[in-house]
Amino acid sequence: NAGVTQTPKFQVLKTGQSMTLQCAQDMNHEYMSWYRQDPGMGLRLIHYSVGAGITDQGEVPNGYNVSRSTTEDFPLRLLSAAPSQTSVYFCAVGLYNEQFFGPGTRLTVL
């Protein structure tokens, strides 16, 4: 979806390293979310935001931080990466009636 971009596409980290996954949108939606996708577990909500300055926890927030200073950007921070955070991360934009997903970031933590 051209309206939602994620960087990087691939990343390999060592345990304990930190990094930020970027998500940007040009759809002017207030609502943005971060999911992780693991085999056999579907997508699980990590954090979400209903607008600039407002964030809340989803189903699996531990080990992740978020902030929302602008409508366009919603970065996801891993402060100290762990192997359990190896996953594919998707950013989504929009309310429940239709969420538009970004292309994903495949993260491996060694």
Added chain:
Amino acid sequence: AQSVSQHNHHVILSEAASLELGCNYSYGGTVNLFWYVQYPGQHLQLLLKYFSGDPLVKGIKGFEAEFIKSKFSFNLRKPSVQWSDTAEYFCAVNLAGAGGTSYGKLTFGQGTILTVHP
């Protein structure tokens, strides 16, 4: 908290076979229901959605789903699958009328991988 169950982890079909993927959810209130598809190497795309009205919903690419409230189910169907339908399919639920900041939250099922052989 609500949960969503997809009964089949992996379904293998031949082209032209009929498809039905099961989805059940565990919430007694009003729900909005969705099916998303993820083609290999691509992001999730919305197939169809149900909010209210006719419980038989038609989506893109010949897919349809039926909401059966008494069974808490929202099964996905297609009369005749094609090789290009090979993908992973996700059922998702949103609690209609949820308060606070949770109104946008989707809960996804585990996903069903569909493999269609030519």
